[in-house]
Amino acid sequence: MSDKKTLYCVIMAGGVGTRFWPESRQSKPKQFLDICDTGKSFIRMTFERFAHLVPKENFLVVTNARYKSLVLEHIPELTEQQVLCEPIGRNTAPCICYASYHLRNIDPEATMIVTPADHLILNEAEFHTIVGDTLDFVESNNALMTIGITPSRPETGYGYIQKSDNATISRVKCFTEKPNLELAQLFVQSGEFFWNSGIFVWKVKDIIAAVAEHLPEHHALFDAIADKLGTEAEAEAIAQVFSECRAISIDYGVMEKADNVYVRCGDFGWSDVGTWGSLYQLSRKDKYANVKPSEGCYTYNTRSSIVSLPKGKVAVINGLRDYIVVDTDDVLLICPRAEEQNIKKYIDEVKYNNGDKHI
């Protein structure tokens, strides 16, 4: 495994998810919430998941400038310098470039783990074994490693990774974004396809070489300002670069094109907890298949529903089946689970009439 001193963890925390509205807000997106009621926010769980592997001074969080203080509030172990602020979101490739070129200044031999800030991992022991394998592998190979997840269902909302063989660490044959249901079913049956976790492990110099080759415009922009990173000129330089660089995902921009991409697959209780529906699936249900706070929520003739309440609030709910009920201090949402894709539409309407206040 890598020398700890050269091992860094980059947490990507720039998301502005709206699918958990009204629980998630522009001012407090999902990564800062304790949606699963574990007592810890997603970003806090993400930090703790890697904190025994990576010294706390070797974490970087890349986020939107407006969330900087929230990041420091959730991970008080970090210094301000460890929070890299994007002026605008440009998808994952610019985010990872920012962190990578920044790290190259600190340690050109650095190994980095890149992870989303807002996923759930239930089996951390298994996950750590897998991460350990990937760290060992990138130590001795110029490899861009990704972590794949054994699919438990033909999910059409995820990206898939096809392995080329049955080795523990296998070269990636191809990436496929959000397949239709028929294709997703074939993927799951084949045993060759795995969900793309969005977690990556590589040496800084290897990802930068790959960016230089496959995203030369991005390389040129970031390389040109590299000497300003970590200085007082950083914010202005980054503002310029982000205004010029193309929004593109690292998967599409680099991973699908590079030929040194490998995957380590496993089954470690992963979920991206992307919607109220996925939280419902994931959560412990009562005998009527309801997911609800353990105290203060009284349900009658109510089945297969998920209820979220502010702390200390009492709810009496009669006669709902397959519903989402989310109550917050200033917004109440009552919606059939089957219609959660409409939440975006509701947000637009509330925003149009009431402004940003409740969004």
Added chain:
Amino acid sequence: MSDKKTLYCVIMAGGVGTRFWPESRQSKPKQFLDICDTGKSFIRMTFERFAHLVPKENFLVVTNARYKSLVLEHIPELTEQQVLCEPIGRNTAPCICYASYHLRNIDPEATMIVTPADHLILNEAEFHTIVGDTLDFVESNNALMTIGITPSRPETGYGYIQKSDNATISRVKCFTEKPNLELAQLFVQSGEFFWNSGIFVWKVKDIIAAVAEHLPEHHALFDAIADKLGTEAEAEAIAQVFSECRAISIDYGVMEKADNVYVRCGDFGWSDVGTWGSLYQLSRKDKYANVKPSEGCYTYNTRSSIVSLPKGKVAVINGLRDYIVVDTDDVLLICPRAEEQNIKKYIDEVKYNNGDKHI
């Protein structure tokens, strides 16, 4: 009409209604709420309804001791001495006795109007005509007057008054409490039966004479302490009387038994607004038959429902039909309109588990 100086208005405001829970609370029952969103509480509307007839110093409010400050907050025109505090609720007869024996000390020739604090009257002009008729009548007759309401439906939750003839002011033939539906339908068809509004008009000396005759125990108790009313010994004396006297309604204890009971009937847009369902019936509906706040409440595929929200709160509601949704700062209620009679059961369960805090 009576000389204004001898005319008094007694507002009975001791109710601890729970059917509007969670909007109504033990700490703030219905009479202090603006359920109809008129900008004024029921008790305030009641005061204003009589304020042009009765000088403000001639009002008395009888309420539970715990609501004294709420009464003064809603009717700042009153002095503390005008709020008579019952130590415990004993139904309307002891409440009316308290006010009557108190008034006899002030003015033995007083005429009094007695009114519940929590009813709605839409046609105040018509109501004032009716009240004027009753005042004229009791001026020249030893009469216990009640006001009846032309029934608009065979309501089984109200008491009915049968008139003995078609005169504007008619002797009462009988009182009937909450009939079954079949009987209620016959009542409405007959044209002889009217809803009992619980509003009474009489001379103080006449009601006291009737109490002496029909509720002699109550008379004995109140008459014995009459000289203490309006003095420092009042509270203790009243505590003793209320602990000893039987709980009984004025209808059952006096009106059904006396032979000088008269009714003036009319149609003045009266409602006791007793439940969420009656508020729904009474309220202006949108084109989908929903009753909801004019701002901030977004309904989709939702029909014939009533929604109440705290000021400034946004709600998105999809897929409810015939529901009651009441959100308050600390309690959320979602219940089919057809099951509102269960609200009492819900309160009991919340109280059992969470204590009095949310009740």
